[in-house]
Amino acid sequence: MASGKRVDTGIHELEPMDLDNWLATSPRRLNRLAEALDCKTYLEIGVSEGITFNAVNVNTKTGVDPDFQFDWQALNDGETIRLLPLSSDDFFAQESENSRFDLIFIDGLHTYDQTYRDLQNALLHSHQGTVILIDDTIPFDVYSCSRNQEEAVRLREQATGVVNLMWHGDTYKIMPLINLFHTAYQYCTIMDQGNPQTLLWRAKKPREIDPLASMSTLWSLESLAACDYLWMLRNLQLFHPVSEAEGLDRAAAGAQAPIP
Ligand SMILES: C[S@@+](CC[C@H](N)C(=O)[O-])C[C@H]1O[C@@H](n2cnc3c(N)ncnc32)[C@H](O)[C@@H]1O
Numbered sequence: 001m002a003s004g005k006r007v008d009t010g011i012h013e014l015e016p017m018d019l020d021n022w023l024a025t026s027p028r029r030l031n032r033l034a035e036a037l038d039c040k041t042y043l044e045i046g047v048s049e050g051i052t053f054n055a056v057n058v059n060t061k062t063g064v065d066p067d068f069q070f071d072w073q074a075l076n077d078g079e080t081i082r083l084l085p086l087s088s089d090d091f092f093a094q095e096s097e098n099s100r101f102d103l104i105f106i107d108g109l110h111t112y113d114q115t116y117r118d119l120q121n122a123l124l125h126s127h128q129g130t131v132i133l134i135d136d137t138i139p140f141d142v143y144s145c146s147r148n149q150e151e152a153v154r155l156r157e158q159a160t161g162v163v164n165l166m167w168h169g170d171t172y173k174i175m176p177l178i179n180l181f182h183t184a185y186q187y188c189t190i191m192d193q194g195n196p197q198t199l200l201w202r203a204k205k206p207r208e209i210d211p212l213a214s215m216s217t218l219w220s221l222e223s224l225a226a227c228d229y230l231w232m233l234r235n236l237q238l239f240h241p242v243s244e245a246e247g248l249d250r251a252a253a254g255a256q257a258p259i260p
Helices: 019-025 026-036 052-053 086-095 111-122 149-160 173-183 211-221 229-234 244-256
Strands: 042-043 060-064 081-082 101-108 130-136 183-189 196-202
Touching: 019 026, 026 052, 026 101, 026 130, 026 196, 026 244, 042 086, 042 111, 086 111, 101 111, 111 130, 130 173, 130 244, 173 183, 173 196, 173 211, 183 244, 196 244
Parallel strands: 042 060, 042 101, 060 081, 101 130
Antiparallel strands: 130 196, 183 196
């Protein structure tokens, strides 16, 4: 997520908030989950300056970023704090196949193909109680969907005269894939109190798919490249939109309940 002061898209009404509040969104959600699920291990893909990473209260934390924006070596102790200057693909390629994380935040490269691959690899390192938070699954506006941040900002300024660094990429296109193919997982998308983010956790039994929704989702997949901003607006229900309070409660309860 890049920053912006006023956020009102008409789809997800985010209250105007200052930058500090905006940056507190991910830590607040992750810490609520960490507490509810008594998480001991945390993985963050895309760490940047470490604002969220440093604010998450979990015993053992792993952060991965090919371009850390702070002195990561000073913080890294290789045990409770493991920071790896790698792309997510390279990290997962070298990570022990036995490693599992209780809580995972996917916030690396915001293209749908990379985010989808990060999700697949994160699932390999999950257990039945893991919750995964995926950033930027609802674009802020049509410009925000560009796969290139610089272009998003430039086109927005050209069309509206507003300079706003907000960029979500086309991460939202993972949602039809999750909806149709990942029926072993429950998910919902937090729409209020900050940046929209999707929560995903293992289902106790296959998640049901509405047959009509399934048809239109299938069509979307056949032309995934054509799933543009208007498609996203038309198909918002597919994202399972919820409030922050409801989403966190659902994920915590769903991931906590014992598998029969
Ligand atoms: C939005 S920032 C992360 C912000 C951070 N999660 C937070 O909340 O404070 C995105 C980061 O992803 C990193 N990134 C870009 N491509 C990546 C990749 N392939 N694997 C992992 N991280 C990547 C960028 O270097 C950037 O620092």
